[in-house]
Amino acid sequence: MLAQVIAQIAPGEAPPAIVLERPKQARHGDYSTNVALQLAKALKRNPRELAGDLLAALPRSPLLARAEVAGAGFVNLFVSDAARQSVVARVLREGDRYGSSTRGGGEKVIVEFVSANPTGPLHVGHGRGAAVGDAIARLLAAQGFSVSREFYYNDAGAQITNLALSVQARIREAQGIAVGFPADGYQGEYIREIARDYTAAHPGDRAADDLEAIRRFAVAILRREQDADLAAFGIRFDHYYLESSIYDDGLLDSTVQALTAAGKTYEHEGALWLKTTEYGDDKDRVMRKSDGSYTYFVPDIAYHVTKWQRGYTRAITELGADHGGSLSRVRAGLQALGIGIPSGYPDYVMHQMVLVMRGGEEVKLSKRAGSGVTLRELIDEVGRDAVRFFFLLRKSDSQLTFDVDLARSQSEENPVYYVQYAHARVCSVLDKAGISVASAAEALRDADLSPLQSAYEQALLNRLADFPEELAVAARELAPHLVTFYLKELAAEFHSYYNAEQFLVDEPVLRKARLALVVAVGQVIRNGLAMLGVSAPEAMRKEAPNHEDMDR
Numbered sequence: 001m002l003a004q005v006i007a008q009i010a011p012g013e014a015p016p017a018i019v020l021e022r023p024k025q026a027r028h029g030d031y032s033t034n035v036a037l038q039l040a041k042a043l044k045r046n047p048r049e050l051a052g053d054l055l056a057a058l059p060r061s062p063l064l065a066r067a068e069v070a071g072a073g074f075v076n077l078f079v080s081d082a083a084r085q086s087v088v089a090r091v092l093r094e095g096d097r098y099g100s101s102t103r104g105g106g107e108k109v110i111v112e113f114v115s116a117n118p119t120g121p122l123h124v125g126h127g128r129g130a131a132v133g134d135a136i137a138r139l140l141a142a143q144g145f146s147v148s149r150e151f152y153y154n155d156a157g158a159q160i161t162n163l164a165l166s167v168q169a170r171i172r173e174a175q176g177i178a179v180g181f182p183a184d185g186y187q188g189e190y191i192r193e194i195a196r197d198y199t200a201a202h203p204g205d206r207a208a209d210d211l212e213a214i215r216r217f218a219v220a221i222l223r224r225e226q227d228a229d230l231a232a233f234g235i236r237f238d239h240y241y242l243e244s245s246i247y248d249d250g251l252l253d254s255t256v257q258a259l260t261a262a263g264k265t266y267e268h269e270g271a272l273w274l275k276t277t278e279y280g281d282d283k284d285r286v287m288r289k290s291d292g293s294y295t296y297f298v299p300d301i302a303y304h305v306t307k308w309q310r311g312y313t314r315a316i317t318e319l320g321a322d323h324g325g326s327l328s329r330v331r332a333g334l335q336a337l338g339i340g341i342p343s344g345y346p347d348y349v350m351h352q353m354v355l356v357m358r359g360g361e362e363v364k365l366s367k368r369a370g371s372g373v374t375l376r377e378l379i380d381e382v383g384r385d386a387v388r389f390f391f392l393l394r395k396s397d398s399q400l401t402f403d404v405d406l407a408r409s410q411s412e413e414n415p416v417y418y419v420q421y422a423h424a425r426v427c428s429v430l431d432k433a434g435i436s437v438a439s440a441a442e443a444l445r446d447a448d449l450s451p452l453q454s455a456y457e458q459a460l461l462n463r464l465a466d467f468p469e470e471l472a473v474a475a476r477e478l479a480p481h482l483v484t485f486y487l488k489e490l491a492a493e494f495h496s497y498y499n500a501e502q503f504l505v506d507e508p509v510l511r512k513a514r515l516a517l518v519v520a521v522g523q524v525i526r527n528g529l530a531m532l533g534v535s536a537p538e539a540m541r542k543e544a545p546n547h548e549d550m551d552r
Contacts, residue, residue, distance in 0.1 A: 018033060037051075065081070108145075109314045112317045113130060113133020113136075120369055123374055125351070138532075145314075149236065160219065163186055168211060171208040175205070188371060252298065279332035285332075314347070316346060316478065330346075350396065354400045355401045394481055396480075396481070412495075426518050450513070451510045
């Protein structure tokens with residue numbers, strides 16, 4: 001409606017984006033917009049007077065109870081009770097689709113995440129990247145994008161050589177041959193396990209001589225192990241891309257040749273340099289060192305070229321913050337090729353480290369890997385749902401403290417338990433009403449919602465109505481932590497409602513209306529948890545303390 005009114009009042013003027021926000025205080029309306037303030041500047045008018053003109057031109061609508069001008073020119077909108085209550089019917093009608101949209105229009109998007117070196121078990125940092133990347137892919141798919149998930153295997157380079165040398169050293173050590181362990185070798189019991197498996201598969205005194213065979217064997221084992229860990233974490237990929245293929249298929253050399261042909265490289269002191277200063281870098285960067293080897297960001301340029309050539313007009317790369325130094329160089333290389341790749345390609349999402357705490361003390365070492373805590377160890381200790389939810393509790397570029405004791409607790413202080421417990425309460429209410437979760441939406445679809453007038457019910461109705469926009473913002477900002485924030489707030493409001501009101505009342509109209517609202521809350525909790533890859537159990541292992549009995 002506002003867009004139509006703006007077109008009437010300011011014909012020919014480019015309309016500003018209309019942003020509706022929830023005021024912090026209910027007395028300021030259900031929504032507020034500063035559109036008059038934005039438009040007044042272009043029209044050279046008093047914003048408060050312009051806001052008044054906008055309201056005067058607003059057509060009557062059953063959705064709007066009233067509107068008013070506030071402050072310097074804000075427009076506050078108060079929706080009608082019927083409009084507010086209608087969200088319940090919409091949730092029951094749309095079910096699993098509620099909150100989704102077609103905004104993406106089927107645009108192809110590739111989300112690359114985890115992309116761990118196959119040199120050891122996945123650690124909790126990889127796990128956080130997995131949770132963030134998978135949630136971003138889910139959010140984008142829910143917004144109508146055509147999403148592909150990709151894992152880039154760094155199976156080439158110095159780190160893989162060090163892996164092979166480490167396993168080789170352990171094989172010779174087991175054979176009683178005194179050898180020095182590589183200075184940059186990989187420690188941990190898992191290296192000895194690989195050495196034992198290799199020896200069993202390749203018996204003989206000369207088993208340790210074929211370093212290339214050891215490399216292939218070790219990488220294959222660790223790839224299978226990483227795949228199993230990711231499967232346990234509920235992560236799937238559509239494609240796996242091997243770094244080694246960039247070398248084997250000549251993509252690296254052709255990319256360097258294209259940059260040279262474009263006049264974006266030069267030689268200095270025996271090295272080949274990329275003119276990254278032309279793209280905002282503080283200095284040019286070495287691409288090929290004097291010994292003929294390439295620096296680590298050059299294969300990344302070639303790899304991202306393949307994404308563009310495969311038709312992905314948008315690419316999102318999720319990485320650990322320790323990779324931040326190469327981002328501008330990769331983008332500079334893509335720009336320098338002059339093949340039409342936009343300047344912001346790819347979008348980067350960075351995650352910070354995870355600090356694991358148990359009993360008030362930091363857990364630094366894995367029993368098996370001999371380094372940071374592994375993802376599988378954390379899953380085995382607290383469960384997949386808790387790990388995923390906790391990894392998404394904070395913005396990805398902020399450091400995260402993972403409290404194992406809190407994640408295992410069954411209390412309202414544990415955020416994932418608190419949200420899942422709200423869903424279990426929904427299911428318990430329906431069970432006591434004699435309605436199955438599967439049939440509840442259909443059974444209550446014709447409910448008269450007009451009795452939903454209490455402050456608790458108004459708060460829940462507003463929260464449910466916000467869900468589609470919350471998902472849209474989380475997808476647009478590549479910020480799945482916003483979904484955890486939303487779910488915690490929704491759960492808190494439902495628990496308050498549960499403790500304050502009776503649902504299974506004798507009055508049939510009120511009973512049906514409240515049950516319909518309860519079903520809608522449960523549906524939105526399921527939909528939100530699905531965006532995070534977290535389950536919505538119908539019952540919890542035991543009653544959470546500090547809550548009243550569920551028999552209502």
